[in-house]
Amino acid sequence: MTDPASNSTAFPPRAPVPAGVAATSWSRACAVWGALLVLAALALLLGPLVGSTRLDLARAFGFGVAPDEVNIDAVVFWSARFPRAMFGFLAGGSLAIAGATYQALLRNDLAEPFTLGVAGGASVGALLALNFLPLHIAFWVSPVLAFAVGGLAVAVIYGLTRMRGPRSAPATLILAGVTMNFLFGAAILLIQYISDPYQTMAIVRWLMGGLDIMSWRVCVAAAVLLVLAGGVLVAHARALNLLALGDMTAHHLGVSVERTRVVTLTASSLLAAFVVAYAGPVGFVGLMVPHVLRRVVGADHRVLLPATVLAGGSFLVVCDAGARALLAPGELPVGILTAFLGAPFFLWLLFRKG
Amino acid sequence: MPRTPTVGIVDAMSDALFDIERLSFAYPGRPPVLRDVSLRIARGDFIGLIGPNGAGKSTMLNLLTGWLRPTSGIVRFRGRALGEWSRRALAREIGVVAQAEEGIFPFTAEEVVLMGRYAHQPPLVGFDDPEDRAIARGVLALVGLEGFEQRPVGQLSGGERQRVFLARALAQCPQVLLLDEPTSSLDLNYKRDVFRLLERLNREQGLATFVVTHDVNLAALYCRTVIVLHDGAIRAAGPPDEILDEALLDSVYRTTVEVLRGADGAPVVTIRR
Numbered sequence: 001m002t003d004p005a006s007n008s009t010a011f012p013p014r015a016p017v018p019a020g021v022a023a024t025s026w027s028r029a030c031a032v033w034g035a036l037l038v039l040a041a042l043a044l045l046l047g048p049l050v051g052s053t054r055l056d057l058a059r060a061f062g063f064g065v066a067p068d069e070v071n072i073d074a075v076v077f078w079s080a081r082f083p084r085a086m087f088g089f090l091a092g093g094s095l096a097i098a099g100a101t102y103q104a105l106l107r108n109d110l111a112e113p114f115t116l117g118v119a120g121g122a123s124v125g126a127l128l129a130l131n132f133l134p135l136h137i138a139f140w141v142s143p144v145l146a147f148a149v150g151g152l153a154v155a156v157i158y159g160l161t162r163m164r165g166p167r168s169a170p171a172t173l174i175l176a177g178v179t180m181n182f183l184f185g186a187a188i189l190l191i192q193y194i195s196d197p198y199q200t201m202a203i204v205r206w207l208m209g210g211l212d213i214m215s216w217r218v219c220v221a222a223a224v225l226l227v228l229a230g231g232v233l234v235a236h237a238r239a240l241n242l243l244a245l246g247d248m249t250a251h252h253l254g255v256s257v258e259r260t261r262v263v264t265l266t267a268s269s270l271l272a273a274f275v276v277a278y279a280g281p282v283g284f285v286g287l288m289v290p291h292v293l294r295r296v297v298g299a300d301h302r303v304l305l306p307a308t309v310l311a312g313g314s315f316l317v318v319c320d321a322g323a324r325a326l327l328a329p330g331e332l333p334v335g336i337l338t339a340f341l342g343a344p345f346f347l348w349l350l351f352r353k354g
Numbered sequence: 355m356p357r358t359p360t361v362g363i364v365d366a367m368s369d370a371l372f373d374i375e376r377l378s379f380a381y382p383g384r385p386p387v388l389r390d391v392s393l394r395i396a397r398g399d400f401i402g403l404i405g406p407n408g409a410g411k412s413t414m415l416n417l418l419t420g421w422l423r424p425t426s427g428i429v430r431f432r433g434r435a436l437g438e439w440s441r442r443a444l445a446r447e448i449g450v451v452a453q454a455e456e457g458i459f460p461f462t463a464e465e466v467v468l469m470g471r472y473a474h475q476p477p478l479v480g481f482d483d484p485e486d487r488a489i490a491r492g493v494l495a496l497v498g499l500e501g502f503e504q505r506p507v508g509q510l511s512g513g514e515r516q517r518v519f520l521a522r523a524l525a526q527c528p529q530v531l532l533l534d535e536p537t538s539s540l541d542l543n544y545k546r547d548v549f550r551l552l553e554r555l556n557r558e559q560g561l562a563t564f565v566v567t568h569d570v571n572l573a574a575l576y577c578r579t580v581i582v583l584h585d586g587a588i589r590a591a592g593p594p595d596e597i598l599d600e601a602l603l604d605s606v607y608r609t610t611v612e613v614l615r616g617a618d619g620a621p622v623v624t625i626r627r
Contacts, residue, residue, distance in 0.1 A: 013492035254445030254473030299459035
């Protein structure tokens, strides 16, 4: 400890900050975001080139195309592949930032929409809409029902952690999530059972998770939601930092714990439910991306949350391209690929030391 | 024994920070943890709250921070009921060092201390300005953790971590410091360092200090006032060398103790074999 005789007037004491010491600042944040933005641009431009029809990126942008020539490359790129990549980017970004938020609020890095049962609940909600409502209504109602049932899962999980006290084991939470998934799985089976065979096939395909929604309207809706709900989460990044240390600590340091929790859980569950409603339950993106990023850019949510959007988006676009390449000229639903990647990752997290 | 002990050396109303009136608390369906406790904490006070396990010490502290709401009675801070304060405004006045911290993410010591600046920063978006960072480094140096700034807190020893949390509370620039067993995991030398630092801040800055501890001797050495809590009620309050006698401690701790005198006159409590 310092000498009691030293400078006793200034309190709290100030000490010089050495130049060049890494700290969370705009410059560091922008460096991280800039690098990930380049990555995202590359994924969005190169990802769409993968597929059954070979495309030339230059021609897609109109270079080297004769005036009277039909530009097949541009048509395929802009009307099919790029919207799909864009939706994949928005979906991956939404899932990743939702996962990072759940992890901070529950102080559990195994938490994410899929493992908590949020994706399962959202699936039930979306299927209810898609099976029992006329399609043109269901198309826009399914995210609402997805949020309602998915939000129920969050509320149950969250209530359990509160009942078990602050030091409930991480595995307890995941067991609760698995149980919720059993429950929702049974509900999905029930819906399938009472559906006609054609619908059942559609449900099975949807449950594999896929990005083959080539609608700009869904893309725009996803982008608006990501900007709004993601904006809310980023605005609460500092409060999330404090909540990650513990509810009581956050309270002591000036956070309105209940209000912050309701706002951030709602925003993250909205994002997760929207993605599930259109892409199906794509798992583990919200688990892997925040975990890897925390190791690279640190734990500060002010930097981390925007970074998870960029990295999660790029990751899902690359996964989707990979899924198309693996079974070319057919394609593999991207949810199957993320599950094959994510499940071992999850086991590693579960069984690592400590 | 006075029913409503007024404790502390400074008794001017303007210096009053906490005013606790007939506070009772019970968890739903359980017998009361605290019964009709009244006390006052003023600027310049150095109060130790001691008592056996289960006496209600930590509950008392959680009522002062607003984490728990009293079943009856009222906690006032600077004349206003705790519930009328915003969380942010309170966090600029009250620094807390609590027992358990659950964090699992790789925050560095400096990042954790900077979180103490939360209530002083604009509420939503933004990063820490140079002033915040200078304060973070200053308080880390004050608790003897110079050079630990970039170390992840998860990799620090229990004692180092506890001092990081003390530094964070100091970074809040509080008028009053509430501490729950701040030295329970520290070695003797660090126990002394922490209490010397608290004593010095109290003397030089008038920083009111309210420390919950099971360590009677540490409280007797450093606190100007000791409050003995037993079965949810204040059994005695006053200067340690006046109130810590064998009869009181025997009945509170349900054992037989011997009160000796240390070299500087402070009571030293030990059990009889």
